[in-house]
Amino acid sequence: MAKPPTIVDVAHMLGVAPSTVSRAFNNPRILKPDTVARVLAKAAELGYVPNRHAQALTTGRSGLVGLVIRDVSNPFFARAIRATQREAERLSLNAIVVECDSDADREQRLIDRVLPQVEGLVLASTRLSAARLTELSRRTRVVLVNSDLAGFTRVLASASEALDQGIRLLAGAGARKLAYVGGPPYSWSEAERWGTVRRVAAERGLAVTYVSANMGTYGEGRAAAVSIAEAEVDAVVAFDDVIAHGVLDGLTILGVRVPEDVRLLGCDDALPIETHPRLSTVRLDIEQAFVTAVRALAEGSVSGQRILVPGVLTVRETT
Amino acid sequence: MAKPPTIVDVAHMLGVAPSTVSRAFNNPRILKPDTVARVLAKAAELGYVPNRHAQALTTGRSGLVGLVIRDVSNPFFARAIRATQREAERLSLNAIVVECDSDADREQRLIDRVLPQVEGLVLASTRLSAARLTELSRRTRVVLVNSDLAGFTRVLASASEALDQGIRLLAGAGARKLAYVGGPPYSWSEAERWGTVRRVAAERGLAVTYVSANMGTYGEGRAAAVSIAEAEVDAVVAFDDVIAHGVLDGLTILGVRVPEDVRLLGCDDALPIETHPRLSTVRLDIEQAFVTAVRALAEGSVSGQRILVPGVLTVRETT
DNA sequence: TCTTCACATGCAAACGTTTGCATGTCAGTG
């Protein structure tokens, strides 16, 4: 691990000034093409790579964005990570991923830690209070995903419209009693989904019972199946696919057939696997949402706009 | 986003030298306790936070480690990311995650990009050639996970022993014909697993057919079910749980019952969900593996040791 | 009372870039 060559090394070997080398990389058009070529050639020969720390120090730009999520094992966030990283790559950035477990204090702590290294932060379904977010936005650029807080640039992956369609479909197929298995409370997604379910159910004259799966785990979904079976509903809408799969498994164990006895609709469409029968769901355009978020960050748009990215109903075998 | 206070601001307000402030943070014991207290208090009051870029420039330490993986949506890597980040956190580091899709060139490109920012790299199931790795190790610290290359510090999450047990269990239950559904070729894990299956099968006098699922996706697993059914085997061992679940679904569609007609054993135990019947598998200690890797990096142990982390057989309902 | 030394702190260089300004050259114009 010999120490790498610096801009000065390259400059000396060529008998030019360090600034010339710097410009050959950052501002080649103001140099004589021949000079640029010589510098680049020599740099390649020596294996010169700019020192990002030094660059960051002078320019204030570190080339890093932070992505703050709740749970890496949730497939939703897998898609989020991939999209974020891909877009960052396109913008010559690197992404640093932080998992913070639905715990606001931990989230704050971890954010404080990455803060000094990043140019900006994408917060997915953050648990931070409005006050803390405002404070945060004074220290760095912030873009919110799936949090609808006025004044912030925010991207919302909306399931509302597709869910509406889905419920009408269920009602059309004869469903009268509905259960909604809710996910993490206080999240924008939960509020939007539960709100939509309640509203549309009311419009269509469907009864709806609420069952909770606060942590959003598979196990909770399976446990929820018991109360669902007791409630003798015709259809279930779940907060997301992980929960939906839990419900599916739970119902199967109890001898309830899906979709014959009960129809089931999930949300996200992010699972790396399928089950049998294949789950009907709302496919969210998570990629689009995070790509948009990263772009907004990079552009430095502190515009505070509210961007909605709609999902689409994907009917498979459980409805 | 007013520009944050620097060490010099703090120093001036207190009438001390910048170096004193620096020492109050990094080397408090050589200062008068009272001074330390005053500095810390004033720093807190001003909201002073050390500039990591400047620190990185002088010390050469960026506080960042890179984690290079193949596929974020694979649950194996979800556990890897979590463990890495947690351990990094404990060591006051941040982790930067890079997904590179089983593509050596892309991997090289992305590594080159993060290289200047990180103190070291954890490469999980890398696709890089030995030559490239050697070259890489001259430029930064490298720890390998699930690649067994002599000379490098490497951590191996081994399924061998547990797989051996599992196959003996299958044989004991009367299995005579085995299928192995292989994952990404050229990976150490694949070599170890397939090697173990073949060896143990031979020892027990079992016939074994190889079916491939090169990309390691659910869909390939499901497709593989067809050839499995044709081969009329008694038991299937799959490279990992994602594939195993695909196989399970595929077999179910074909009317083959698991475990009655065919027994099924997966590997990893990382899925955020379960299916019905619950999958028997080898639970790998992925956390332990990555925690070890990060520690080795942080300690700067270029010792080149080979660390084996064994998995345990977890019998559930498919065997 | 003078010397010695430990201890606490200050000074200034260094880390590797970027960038505003100064300088030098040369072609084109009058």
Added chain:
DNA sequence: CACTGACATGCAAACGTTTGCATGTGAAGA
């Protein structure tokens, strides 16, 4: 042939730390 500019490049300061060395202080020992 002198003058103006455009153009290419050099010079040096700045970014915010860390750290080896120098300095100043006061207490302990002689």
